[in-house]
Structures are given as structure tokens and as C-alpha cells.
């Protein structure tokens with residue numbers, strides 16, 4: 289450890305007290321000699337280093353007063369160059385401030401100044417699960433100062449400031465612009481897997497499979513061979529191993545794909561909420577750029593009545609009039625899409641944006657007969673007389689205008705699922721396996737359609753230069769947390785989705801482990817197509833490899849009285865039930881991927897850090913106002929059936 293005079297030689301003039309040795313190797317930011325020129329350079333470098341954590345903002349969030357944009361403007365810099373009030377944090381005499389963050393590379397705590405008269409401002413740091421140790425002391429009052437924060441990069445830490453031993457009137461201190469700063473990382477090598485098609489805007493296709501869990505696909509590790517077409521597609525594309533949905537039900541998740549905004553901000557969450565006209569959607573961006581835009585969807589939850597046709601020249605909800613089945617299967621979607629693709633070629637050669645929303649794996653689980661024997665071999669066992677009676681009663685309650693398939697009592701039918709939801713059917717491992725198999729057979733059927741779709745693109749010479757994205761809106765639960773289907777929790781079985789992106793010209797497959805999410809699709813697509821947006825979007829483009837920094841995923845659900853939000857950061861996931869009081873759960877996904885061991889009480893530092901991430905996310909932008917959804921009666925009937933008779 290260096291003593292006080294040595295710390296002065298280090299080029300940080302104001303810090304006082306014991307400073308740890310890593311100060312000397314603060315990535316060359318700090319001069320090592322007494323040379324005043326070098327000292328000035330070291331201080332300037334630190335002042336100019338990137339603010340990785342804005343501690344004043346965090347202090348405001350911790351007090352429940354997020355600094356909004358308006359406040360930042362009205363409390364902006366005062367005449368004479370005084371920093372805005374939002375940059376100042378008070379600490380009372382005898383008081384303590386805690387901050388939580390992931391430790392950046394070569395980090396330092398910096399302050400532009402400390403005002404006031406606290407005798408001693410001690411700084412400590414404690415890594416999650418580790419021991420607290422003293423970092424150093426700040427001079428109060430004093431000018432610019434910095435304390436290096438040594439420790440393992442990326443660890444979640446609690447940084448604490450204590451105003452101690454006040455012998456000058458108990459006035460505490462004001463910290464001016466406290467921050468954690470880190471030098472800029474070296475510029476990342478620009479690897480462009482896109483290999484953009486020389487100047488010509490690419491065709492852009494999003495093929496979405498409603499309710500498809502990532503782990504059913506061979507490319508994501510399933511051994512059953514359910515998805516040969518998707519697996520082959522992935523061999524020549526970029527597969528994101530850790531992709532997340534922003535919500536666990538269709539409308540909220542697809543709105544995030546269309547707008548690049550999280551559900552808290554796009555506002556289309558509840559059944560009676562539509563997507564606002566103020567939202568700038570992918571289709572609108574493409575339409576403005578001269579693309580032809582077409583959507584073929586099989587789920588009325590993303591229909592024109594709820595704002596999802598914005599920007600589409602053509603947008604068809606298929607099967608709305610068909611009461612024999614709840615949704616059109618993907619082979620019939622292909623028929624319509626192939627016909628559109630063929631006619632398009634006759635009209636002109638303009639680039640197109642095509643959105644396909646297929647529905648096969650969505651409940652009810654009713655795979656075509658040819659897919660049952662190979663993929664759904666496990667029977668679920670016999671029904672009791674009481675169970676059969678309940679099923680028949682439930683099926684009898686379904687609108688009689690629907691066909692016999694919809695009003696069936698077979699395993700996986702609407703009545704069956706309703707009986708499971710209401711506890712009328714006993715749950716056994718065999719019954720769970722039977723439903724998983726039927727679902728898997730539907731996935732296999734969809735895969736065949738996807739294969740046919742890719743083959744048609746290739747036949748038309750459209751595949752090579754197109755940007756093709758294969759993904760899902762959300763996953764599906766099979767009793768992992770005591771429930772069924774989706775739109776009810778934010779556990780991973782409902783949030784983990786496939787995301788496979790074939791960039792224009794891409795021929796070699798790539799697997800990427802960094803976290804990706806639905807809000808990343810809009811910035812990715814816009815970048816590849818070389819287009820501009822007018823709106824602000826969340827998410828980040830996936831064109832370039834991430835630099836390994838952990839990325840944060842926020843998901844949100846507000847449906848049928850269930851309100852939840854979650855954040856995933858590194859291996860940790862916090863799920864908060866939005867109620868009074870909130871009901872938080874914390875999981876370490878690396879050690880406990882099934883999310884069964886709640887660590888909230890055991891890991892307070894991690895929990896506090898993740899709660900702050902959520903608070904910062906909530907305060908980060910203004911939400912669009914969702915207009916009321918006006919569903920047509922026919923649509924309402926189908927949506928009600930899809931909403932499980934509720």
C-alpha cells in the first residue's frame with residue numbers, strides 16, 4: 289500500500305489516505321512522476337474517460353426520484369458553470385450512500401468536487417458474496433479526485449460512502465458529479481458477417497413461429513430431429529444461443545419486434561390495448577424507403593384492428609373466417625405467400641419486406657395426423673370418469689359455431705387445456721410428456737413448411753442476397769413452474785426463443801453466445817438495409833459481434849391481471865411481481881437454469897443491483913399511449929377461444 293505522499297506523486301492530487309497499489313497501473317492513465325505536466329495529463333485522461341456508471345442518477349433512482357429529461361432541462365447548468373442539481377448528491381453527516389454496479393475494466397471512482405465540511409468521507413467496496421474492504425478516503429472539501437477501484441472486471445459490487453467523524457458542525461457533504469469511469473475499450477475489429485449485397489437494398493424477411501421454444505430445435509440442442517429445415521438454415525446463418533423475448537404473449541412481444549421498444553414503452557400489453565399510431569414500425573421504415581411491404585399472419589392478436597398493419601401495403605390475417613380450425617396451418621400460409629412472391633416478380637423488382645407469422649405450435653396441440661406417430665409416441669394414460677365428464681362439459685361450453693376439431697376433448701384440445709388450468713385434470717409425468725410430444729409434432733410440421741418456404745426463395749433466386757430472420761414471439765410452459773402455455777410468467781421456458789439471422793450473402797454458419805433480444809431486430813434490420821429511422825428505438829444492432837460486455841434484457845407482462853417485470857444481466861435474473869408490496873425472485877441461471885432456487889434473500893448485493901437496473905429502465909424513456917383495441921366481433925370470438933375460453 290502506498291502512503292499519502294506517494295499517492296500525491298501518482299498524479300491524483302486530491303485523494304487522501306491509503307491508496308492501493310493498482311493505482312499505479314491504472315492503464316497508463318496516470319503519470320508516475322511528480323512532473324506537473326504529466327499529472328495534468330493523467331487528470332485530464334481520467335476526466336475524459338467514459339462514464340460507465342452515473343452515480344448521481346443512481347442515487348436519484350434509489351430515492352425513487354428518477355431524473356427525467358424535463359427535470360434535467362429545468363435544473364440544467366446554472367450561470368457561472370455550476371453543475372446541474374441532478375449531478376449533485378448529498379450525504380448527511382454520519383450518513384451512508386450505497387451504489388451497485390458491475391465493475392468495469394480499470395475503473396475509478398471520480399468526483400469533480402466535494403463541497404461541504406464532513407471530516408472524513410470513507411469509501412468501501414464489497415463484491416457480491418465477498419468481503420468489504422476500504423478503497424480510500426475523499427478530501428472534503430476538495431476539487432477533482434479519483435480513487436481506483438481494483439477488482440475483477442464484471443463482478444457485481446456495492447460501493448459505499450460513509451460521512452464519518454464530523455467535527456465541523458454536522459453539515460455533511462455534497463458530491464459533485466460522482467461517477468465510475470473507465471477508459472475506452474480498444475476499437476473492436478470490424479467484422480461484418482453481413483457482407484452486404486453491393487449497394488442494392490436487400491429483401492428482408494421475418495419468419496416468426498408463434499409459441500416456439502428455442503430448445504425444441506436441433507440447432508439449439510434437441511436430439512429428436514424435429515427441425516431439419518431450420519437446422520440446415522442455421523448452418524449457413526448466425527444463430528444466437530441466448531435469445532430472449534420481451535414478453536411472454538403475442539401482442540406485447542411482436543410489438544417489440546415491430547418497434548424496437550420494450551413493452552413498457554410501446555404500450556400494447558393488455559388485451560384491450562392496441563399499438564399506437566405514434567410508434568414507428570419496421571414496416572413503416574421500409575415503406576418510406578420504397579420497399580414493398582407485406583404481412584401474412586395467423587394470429588388476430590397482431591391484426592390490423594390492434595395497430596399492427598401500420599406501414600404494410602398488404603396485411604392479411606389468414607383464417608379469420610374459418611371456424612373449423614382455430615388457426616391456419618403454416619402450409620396454407622405458404623400457399624398465400626408463394627402466390628404473393630410470384631405476382632410480385634411480375635409487377636416489379638422493388639425490394640420487399642415480408643413478415644410471416646405462423647401459428648402451428650400454439651395451443652391447442654393438434655398436429656396433422658402424419659406427424660403424430662413419429663413425433664408423439666408417448667400416451668398420457670387413461671382418463672377417470674370424472675375427468676371425462678369435466679372435459680365434455682368444458683367442450684360443450686365452446687361456441688357451437690366452431691367445428692368439431694375446436695370442440696374436441698382429445699389430449700391437447702382447448703377443453704383439455706382449460707381442464708388443466710383449472711385443476712380438473714390430474715397432472716402426471718405421462719400427461720406432461722404427452723402434451724410435450726404433441727407440441728413437438730407441431731414444431732416438426734412447421735419446420736417442414738419453413739423448409740418449403742426457403743426452397744421457394746431459392747427457386748426464385750431471392751434467398752442469397754436476402755436478410756432472413758427466423759424467430760418466435762415467446763416460448764411455452766409444460767408445468768415447469770406449475771402452469772401451462774404462456775402469458776402467465778416470465779420464467780425462461782416462456783421467454784427463451786430461437787433467433788437465427790441469415791445476413792445477405794452469408795454462407796458460413798456462426799453461433800454467438802451473447803444475449804440477444806427482440807428489440808435488437810429493428811436496429812439490426814435497419815443497419816443491414818442501410819435505412820434511417822426517425823424514432824428512438826431500444827436494443828442494439830446484432831450486425832457486429834458484441835465486445836463480450838454483458839447485455840441486459842428487460843421483459844414485461846401485463847395481461848389478465850398478471851403484472852410482472854424481469855431483468856437478465858449476466859447469469860442473474862430478477863423477476864418482480866408488480867404488486868404492493870412487490871414480490872421479487874432472484875435466480876442464477878448458470879447454476880440453476882430451471883429457476884427453482886430463489887436467491888433473493890441470500891444475495892442482497894446482486895438483488896439491489898438488478899433492482900436498480902429495472903428502476904433505470906423504467907425511467908429511461910416515455911411510454912407511448914396505447915389506444916383502445918377495437919376487435920371485430922368475429923375476431924373477438926376467435927381471440928376469446930385462443931384466450932382459452934376465458
Ligand SMILES: [Zn+2]
Pocket residue numbers: 498499537538539761762
Ligand atoms: Zn404468441
